[in-house]
Amino acid sequence: MIATSPSASAYERLISSASRKSGSYPGYNYSDANKNSGLIWDEATLQEYLKNPKAKVPGTKMLFPGLKRDDDIVNVIAFLKQYGSETK
């Protein structure tokens, strides 16, 4: 995976996801599906979600189809973990 330069806000939204309740980042207009999913973004949940976001959160407006390869998922999470989370 090649890290390009996403905007600071995109980073913030993803990275601060770790162990936070779904749909709770202040100021972002989430879908009801995401807000009401009741998920906590811990590592195991994020792994399942990234495999198939629409299966884990039916009705989400996240268009990304997910990552089919488990090693890609592990690598993305490792990448995000380098930046920590707001709960630290």
Ligand code: HEM
């Ligand atoms: C590996 C890459 C990605 C990861 C790790 C990721 C992770 C996540 C997570 C954890 C959430 C839920 C955030 C929360 O509940 O606060 C989310 C939501 C969202 N993501 Fe992604 N995402 C990725 C790629 C993408 C891409 C490529 C797009 C756009 C094409 C996208 C668009 C969105 C949108 C629009 C939401 C809000 C969903 C909703 O409200 O239903 N994501 N993402």
